[in-house]
Amino acid sequence: MKVGGPAEFLVEVEHIEDLAAAHAICRGCRAPFTLLGDGSNVVIDDAGLAGLVVVNRVTHLNWDEKRRQVTAGAGFSLDRLVEAVSFRGWGDLTFAAGIPGTVGGALAGGAGAYGRLLAEMACRARVLSPDGTMDTLPVNTLGVGYRDSDILRCGQIVLEVTFGGFQADTAAGLMNRIAAIRADRAGKHPPSDLPCAGSYFKNLPPPSPGASRIAAGLLLDRCGAKSLRRGGAAVFHRHANIIVNTGGATAADILALADQMARLVRCRHGVQLEPEVRYLHNRS
Numbered sequence: 001m002k003v004g005g006p007a008e009f010l011v012e013v014e015h016i017e018d019l020a021a022a023h024a025i026c027r028g029c030r031a032p033f034t035l036l037g038d039g040s041n042v043v044i045d046d047a048g049l050a051g052l053v054v055v056n057r058v059t060h061l062n063w064d065e066k067r068r069q070v071t072a073g074a075g076f077s078l079d080r081l082v083e084a085v086s087f088r089g090w091g092d093l094t095f096a097a098g099i100p101g102t103v104g105g106a107l108a109g110g111a112g113a114y115g116r117l118l119a120e121m122a123c124r125a126r127v128l129s130p131d132g133t134m135d136t137l138p139v140n141t142l143g144v145g146y147r148d149s150d151i152l153r154c155g156q157i158v159l160e161v162t163f164g165g166f167q168a169d170t171a172a173g174l175m176n177r178i179a180a181i182r183a184d185r186a187g188k189h190p191p192s193d194l195p196c197a198g199s200y201f202k203n204l205p206p207p208s209p210g211a212s213r214i215a216a217g218l219l220l221d222r223c224g225a226k227s228l229r230r231g232g233a234a235v236f237h238r239h240a241n242i243i244v245n246t247g248g249a250t251a252a253d254i255l256a257l258a259d260q261m262a263r264l265v266r267c268r269h270g271v272q273l274e275p276e277v278r279y280l281h282n283r284s
């Protein structure tokens, strides 16, 4: 969202070994450690972040044609992965087209779209635990659900992810689907000169089994949230669940605006919205 103060120390890592080494150094001296993918789903505190911030640029891609599987470094762009598997005629990861960010950030954050989760197409992931142990685990043991996971809850780090279960499809058909999804998303999301983090709040659980989630944006719209702003932060005029930085916003502006939005929905609809965007800070 282009807000937040400086990192005390910052390093970009291109290899799993370097990421593990940076983690070990912080563990050894008990320094705070923060991992970022593309930073597309975070608000960073105006005071910045103490300790080490690691930006994940681990971007290897290994193809296993026989098993129709691909293993991506956790810093690989999710959108580029969708394009690469589709170009090969492997379907179907197209529902994730256009989601900004990295493969690791998406798995950890329970990302998805159009009612699907990225985790559905992931079979295993190599993860680093807070105690420094590295394991390759089946994705169905990582507690990934809608915009949440045990990975985030336990402070694990996704190092690489293997995707599989692809069906043979036509590359042209898949690429057309990607183009249609990107066009659909472009109509809903802010242009690049209005930084945002996508939907700010999670949708609410389905009211009954088999029903769809209740869109937080719908409840916010009914409360008139589209007219709200705080300093440089404003609710996007086309989507009541998106906060944009209209220029010069601070993290404090965004948090205050989000608080006001959640309060409106609580008063009007009696439900508590939960942020999807993660606020990174060192406050206790």
Ligand SMILES: Cc1cc2nc3c(=O)[nH]c(=O)nc-3n(C[C@H](O)[C@H](O)[C@H](O)COP(=O)(O)OP(=O)(O)OC[C@H]3O[C@@H](n4cnc5c(N)ncnc54)[C@H](O)[C@@H]3O)c2cc1C
Residues within 6 Å of the ligand: 034, 035, 036, 037, 038, 039, 040, 041, 042, 056, 074, 099, 100, 101, 102, 103, 104, 105, 106, 107, 108, 109, 110, 111, 112, 113, 151, 152, 156, 157, 158, 159, 189, 190, 196, 197, 198, 199, 278
């Ligand atoms: C315009 C726009 C549209 C969006 N649309 C969608 C959408 O349709 N669906 C959706 O789900 N999201 C959407 N998002 C949100 C965002 O793109 C996703 O959540 C994305 O998966 C975040 O990836 P990232 O690499 O940027 O993570 P970051 O923002 O860098 O990090 C998010 C959190 O994950 C942690 N993290 C990052 N990498 C790892 C890792 N390797 N291992 C463990 N933890 C890690 C970070 O510490 C942080 O807590 C959208 C965002 C924008 C800006």
